Amino acid sequence: MYRAPRGTTDILPQDQRYWRYVERRAVAVCQRFGYQRIDTPLFEAAGLFVRSVGEDTDIVEKETYTFQDRGGDELTLRPEGTAPVCRAYLEQGMHNLPQPVRLYYFCPIFRYERPQAGRYRQHHQFGIEAIGDGDPLIDVEVIQIGWTLLQELELQSMSLVVNSIGDPECRPGYHQRLREYYRGHLDHLCDDCRRRFDRNPLRLLDCKKESCQPYIAEAPRSADHLCAPCREHWDAVTGQLDNLEIPYRVDHRLVRGLDYYSRTVFEIQPPEEGSQSTILGGGRYDGLIQELGGRPTPGVGFGSGMERIIVNLKKQQVKVPPEMPRPVVVVALGDAARIFGVKLAASLRSGGLSILVAPGNRSLKSQLRYASSMDARYALIVGDEELQRGVVGVRDMDRGEQRQLAEADLPTVLQDS
RNA sequence: GUGGGCGUAGCCAAGUGGUCUAAGGCGCCAGGUUGUGGCCCUGGAGAUCGAGGGUUCGAAUCCCUCCGCUCACCCCA
Structure with missing residues (x-):
């Protein structure tokens, strides 16, 4: 792997x-x-x-x-x-x-x-x-x-x-001063600091070792020179x-x-x-x-x-807004409904909505579970019944309320959620 | 480069030599009758127990080596 x-x-x-x-x-x-x-x-x-x-x-x-x-x-x-x-x-x-x-x-x-x-x-x-x-x-x-x-x-x-x-x-003058100051304390410094003394004296000030702190406190300060x-x-x-x-x-x-x-x-x-x-x-x-x-x-x-x-x-648990809007999930029962549902999804997306089509070949229950797990705001339910009557079942997933609407009314209803 | 801790399913995790062909939880899938979610219940899939070698009648469990992850030093954002 x-x-x-x-x-x-x-x-x-x-x-x-x-x-x-x-x-x-x-x-x-x-x-x-x-x-x-x-x-x-x-x-x-x-x-x-x-x-x-x-x-x-x-x-x-x-x-x-x-x-x-x-x-x-x-x-x-x-x-x-x-x-x-x-x-x-x-x-x-x-x-x-x-x-x-x-x-x-x-x-x-x-x-x-x-x-x-x-x-x-x-x-x-x-x-x-x-x-x-x-x-x-x-x-x-x-x-x-x-x-x-x-x-x-x-x-x-x-x-x-x-x-x-x-x-x-x-800076060279300050380095000089810093070295002169530290030269007298070399014996008391940690190994790292002894190396820094030659290579990069500024870093001496950055040492986190407890034993070096007193020397840092007393060291000449660049802002003063x-x-x-x-x-x-x-x-x-x-x-x-x-x-x-x-x-x-x-x-x-x-x-x-x-x-x-x-x-x-x-x-x-x-x-x-x-x-x-x-x-x-x-x-x-x-x-x-x-x-x-x-x-x-x-x-x-x-x-x-x-x-x-x-x-x-x-x-700090800063509240950060979610990246995605809550989607609408299309639930389709049967092949004919599925064909319709895919087209419905496409047309709603072109209106700017976030639409998922629930995985097919699953029961209504399963598709609604899917909608829940996707944190859907609405589920759009299409089956033979709806196809015949030319409507779509619109289920408000938060309130558990459901009504039947004409396709033409969907964009406005779904939009203002 | 140096030092400490840790490696069991996607995640969390029990188990520290023999009923482990590995518990449990989360998550995933399905079902709980005929078209309705979130809770609950039932079932299912999913693990060469990090890898290799060794000890042993027997190893996830003991030993060695390696690999990986992680924390700290160094340094930096």
Whole structure:
């Protein structure tokens, strides 16, 4: 027996309502902010992600699905959403559009990881990117969209965490400071942290080990060591968040795993502590477009995990409308009635109704059971008797009432239920 | 890559060496008289007990290996 590959899953009919719900609300929010949809290919040249996400990141180092196609090209299944959009921005000459270019997307994302709760090898992200404007107002706009979306999905008790990790001007100095601080404590750190010390000192702040927490608390904070322009940018971002009354917490431990981030980084987390808690995360990436060969072009965006949003919708028991209207089921007794019933179904469908024809060769009882199990609003009963009299039995499945109607009256009666 | 937990029908699940040619529940199908659902009752279909090997007179039950699922670490949405 074949199974879905590890870390992938089928999205079954009973779950579709959640997906459509999130999509609908997300699109609505995007449109109000003037963001337009973009779709990029499922795979890209492998080099795109190496350059953008960073050679030394876990994502690129050990999580990509990279393969050679029959022509010998190295391709990678998209492991994140931002780089492809930036590639499209460059390739399609979007710098000629009014800036910033505001885009959103829904797409599957592929990372070869060990699956666990809220983590998959194929997951789906909703994300937005605003490219071409470095104004802190745009950072705030992006954060506001993320925040608004979760509010409008009716998720409760979300917390927004923000930080600034500086830019190429001030980050090296901060790294330096961080290393100097940690150098004296190396003996007391966990093994992971000793590795981080060399490879990626920012990550030291992200350690979850109890024994490392005291050192993190005392560590120098990036937001306190920004260069003047970054400082000004950061102050404007927090000032605007205050102005918009978006509640946030500054957390100097917030660093993100992709190399391209600069200045503003942020995450939104649900109330319960959990390892896979972040459901939306992003930040500014002012160096990325240039890294990909374009003119220096600022950008900011976020990605959010559909699966993680949906887990929280379920956990919080958010009322999500059903995907399908309740159907009408045609119950036909005998061959002649069946022929009539199939035509009746077709004509009612062209009027926009959802019609099922009950499985044939079953008793009336059985067909009505079927109608019940389909959660039918009405059953339309056709037998020899009805055929002769030119009527259809209309059974209201909720009230258990039944009457005989002419075919011509059906659309109006069935419609206003 | 590392560590913990778990694998009995589509789902939940009893059973921990011998009446298991495997209980029960949900779901599915049929029937409960002649054309009427949801509740109830009866019957039916559906399981190489994750796979392979071993121990034993005898294994779903014990041992080994593998596979899979799951949770956590790492990292991330």
